[in-house]
Amino acid sequence: MIENSISLYYRRGNSDKVYNILFESNHGAHPYSVTAEYGRRGSVLRQQLKYLGSSRALAQGYYDEVLAEKTGKGYVVSIGVRHESIIPAVFIPLGFKASKKKTKTKRKPSKPEKPQQQERSITLGDL
Secondary structure: OEEEEEEEEEEEOOEEEEEEEEEEEOOOOOOEEEEEEEEEOOOOOEEEEEEEEOOHHHHHHHHHHHHHHHHHOOOEEOOOOOOOOOOOOOOOOOOOOOOOOOOOOOOOOOOOOOOOOOOOOOOHHHO
16 A cells, blocks of 8 residues: 655656656565656656665655755655556646747848949930
């Protein structure tokens, strides 16, 4: 049974990563486990067992440690996400205002101006 889970994401430059942390309790010799799932958003996530043992306090400690490590590296908590959905929500900071994206319009090259004809006076001798 999942006791606690959190979904994090990291998006900078070309990076778009997801990191899920699961704290589970089961019946058996090792009732507590902490598992991490991570990878690029939209890809199959890899799994890594962080803790497997009989101490709830140690499992909670590993969970908190991994969470602190990832948030310290710039990962942000996805709000409103349950682990079962695995689809991270979009995090929008309070006070965020969307800016209008300026698009560059292609300008047509300007046509060279026609040279102005210079007025010249003609005398009868020029003819």
